[in-house]
Amino acid sequence: MARGITEDEVWKACDALLLEGARPTIERVRQKLGRGSPNTVSPMLETWFKHLGTRIADPGAFTAPASMPDPVHQAAKHLWEAAQAEARRDLADQLNEGLANATANIEAEKERATIADAAAFAASLKAAHLQAELDELRLKFDVERSAHVVAAARLEEALQRHTDLKSDLEKAWQATEAERGRGAQVVAAAEERATGAERRAAMEIERERMLRIKFEKSNESIIKRFEEALKAHVSANEQLGAAQLRFTQLRTQADQREQELQAVTQQCGTRIKELEAALSMANMALARSSAQDALVEQLVAKLGATNRAPGLRSAMPKSAPPKKGKTAG
Incomplete structure (x- = not known):
């Protein structure tokens, strides 16, 4: 050791x-x-x-x-x-x-102290600059956050308006569909009534034709048939007048409904054209009915002229009121 x-x-x-x-x-x-x-x-x-x-x-x-x-x-x-x-x-x-x-x-310590002082001063300047940048960033962040809040509120408001407009559009579409259905029903009813009037007019014409055939076979029978036909014609004219009045009322109602539909459904032009086409068909039916009425009036005029013939007037009973019936006609 x-x-x-x-x-x-x-x-x-x-x-x-x-x-x-x-x-x-x-x-x-x-x-x-x-x-x-x-x-x-x-x-x-x-x-x-x-x-x-x-x-x-x-x-x-x-x-x-x-x-x-x-x-x-x-x-x-x-x-x-x-x-x-x-x-x-x-x-x-x-x-x-x-x-x-x-x-x-x-000297080294002095130099290090000088460098340290310079570094400290630079650090303080940098810290102040960073603090200023931080304050500016905070201010920008606050501004951006406020803008974001405002934008979010505007977006929420826009979404609510979009929802409201969508609901209003759906309601308007439903109302348009309902009005279109009602208009179609009105047009169908008008067409049905026009068809009925045309059918009744055709039946009256056929009846007048049968009366004319019977008149040719028997003068007395024709006169009696004529009186009955005249009465029936008067009644038919009254019914036809009532039907025309009703049709005019229906047409007026249809025009009013069409105007309402035009006010509610301005963007439904295609549907309105369909309704106009349907009304045009109804007018054509009315025109045909008017033509048939004119034909009946011509027939009545011919029958009246026949009734005023000299041979026929002497054979007529005194109680026969052809003139009154003509005047009524």
Whole structure:
């Protein structure tokens, strides 16, 4: 097991190195002693340097023994003086080097402090700039958020208007469909009534034709048939007049309904054209009915002319009222 070193051994090694003209260092002391760690030698070497000035001030501290020969004593003295000079130079060099290092360190510290101040000032400027940008961004964010809220409200309002318009459009379409159905029903009823009137007129014409045939077979029978036909014609005319009046009323109602449909369904032109076509067909039926009425009137006129013939007038009974019936006709 390696033996530890003592402070006395380190001091003696340093003195020996100093007498040899070498500067004592940690490695030289360890080489001189042959052992010892740098951590152990370093504080002991520092202590030796601290006491070196006091020992130099006391020349007897390094005095050789009295039994030493004079040449050796002179050599030791010379070595001691050389060692002192070397130690002074080393101390001066160390002091100058330490002073230079301290000055350099101070200048470096000053430069670092200046750089740190500049960096701090730049950092403060950057922080102020960033704070201003942050405030501006916050202001923009508030403005954007307000605009977003307004846009959201407008969008909600537009959606509500769209929903309302869609509901109104559906209601208008339903009303249009209902009006179209009612108009179709009115037109169908008008067509049905016109067809009935036409059928009745055809039946009356057929009846008049049969009366004319019977009149040719028997004068008396014709006169009686004529009176009956005349009465029936008057009744038919009254019915036809009532039918025409009803048809006119229906047509007026249909026109009023058409106007209402035009006011409600301005965008349904195709449907209105269909209603107009249906009304045109009804008018054609009415025209045909009017033509048939004219034919009946011509037949009545012919029958009246026959009734006014001289031979026929003498054969007529006195109670026969053809003129009254004609006047009524």
